[in-house]
Amino acid sequence: MKLAAFGRREIELAEHELPGLMALRRKVKAEKPLRGARVVACVHLVAQYAVLIETLIDLGAEIRACACNVMSTQNEIASALAEAGVPVFAWRGQTEVDFWWCIDKVVCGDGWQPNMILDDGGDLTHWLAKKYPSILKECRGIVEESVTGAHRLHQIAKAGRLPIPAINLNECVTKSKFDNLYTTRESVIESLKRTTDMMIGGKQALVCGYGDVGKSCCKSLQTMGAHVTVSEVDPICALQACMDGFKIVKVSEVIRTIDLVITATGNKRVITRENMDRMKSGAVLCNMGHSDNEIDVASLKTPELIWERVRSQVDYVNWPDGRRLVLLAEGRVLNQNCSSLPSFVLSITCAAEVVALIELYSAPAGKYKNEVYLLPKRLGECPLYLTSYTYT
Numbered sequence: 390m391k392l393a394a395f396g397r398r399e400i401e402l403a404e405h406e407l408p409g410l411m412a413l414r415r416k417v418k419a420e421k422p423l424r425g426a427r428v429v430a431c432v433h434l435v436a437q438y439a440v441l442i443e444t445l446i447d448l449g450a451e452i453r454a455c456a457c458n459v460m461s462t463q464n465e466i467a468s469a470l471a472e473a474g475v476p477v478f479a480w481r482g483q484t485e486v487d488f489w490w491c492i493d494k495v496v497c498g499d500g501w502q503p504n505m506i507l508d509d510g511g512d513l514t515h516w517l518a519k520k521y522p523s524i525l526k527e528c529r530g531i532v533e534e535s536v537t538g539a540h541r542l543h544q545i546a547k548a549g550r551l552p553i554p555a556i557n558l559n560e561c562v563t564k565s566k567f568d569n570l571y572t573t574r575e576s577v578i579e580s581l582k583r584t585t586d587m588m589i590g591g592k593q594a595l596v597c598g599y600g601d602v603g604k605s606c607c608k609s610l611q612t613m614g615a616h617v618t619v620s621e622v623d624p625i626c627a628l629q630a631c632m633d634g635f636k637i638v639k640v641s642e643v644i645r646t647i648d649l650v651i652t653a654t655g656n657k658r659v660i661t662r663e664n665m666d667r668m669k670s671g672a673v674l675c676n677m678g679h680s681d682n683e684i685d686v687a688s689l690k691t692p693e694l695i696w697e698r699v700r701s702q703v704d705y706v707n708w709p710d711g712r713r714l715v716l717l718a719e720g721r722v723l724n725q726n727c728s729s730l731p732s733f734v735l736s737i738t739c740a741a742e743v744v745a746l747i748e749l750y751s752a753p754a755g756k757y758k759n760e761v762y763l764l765p766k767r768l769g770e771c772p773l774y775l776t777s778y779t780y781t
Contacts, residue, residue: 396469590614
């Protein structure tokens, strides 16, 4: 618990930069709209989400929390939450075995059973569906934040196996047009600088995917003077990239000349072992998506390749011919692992998550079917009206 005091100061600092979420807390705290809710949360355990967790508690909910990423937990934040009485199962640098153990423990605790799910990436929902389907069936709803988790929910729903309603927060306007766009724009360069000290200007950069996250990556890299190309399979997004001045390429056509690759698609194996075998020595490889499988990291764990940890979140992967690639955050989400995040933008996302939880928890029986919904527009805009802006 020696980190708890430090973590508490970080949480207090984040509260100041989360005006929308704090305004929502003050506005509905007396009503206790989540009284009786037992929320199991699988999120990034950083300062901003600690404020979200404590907001849910102030609104009447009971919370148990674990991490949605093995490397993004801030230990001081987890300690501060634990000292405040929140059951937290997370630490920075978990193994895969640790990760699933924590998810299991957060679900099953001394007779405690959740009735609401807050997920980021879909791993918690997947675990419940696989191991505890009866508990999942008794929950009132799921709020999912990420594109990866939303894809998984849609797959389950399409197969007719989604037992409860879910809200896809990722495609809510306040998430996609603010968090995905502006958080990425500010944090991607910071992440690259912190980990590699690289000069961005003049580099040949390839961004895989031109959704909201990809757009922000391209904008930031271009502003810093990089020569940016884009790979994109969606024709609308590809046309947008073209009209924004970026050349559309196939990964296989340009990979030999690229200095920096950023994946931002939400898909699997966007960068394959075959691609990496052709990359030039010293090229930097990183991912802005949720999981570590956009880059086929598993294919790099073979006897002929030697891994060398050179600093926190930076690995050299050495080939027998003397080449080496620089892999950041082990292929996991770059900005959550390697930089700070702009709290003000997360204020909008976190407030939207609270609104979505309240909506599903308080909805009368039958209002929502066992399908994946978007947060209604009138509710999605609530955080914008609550957020205070100061112009100078």
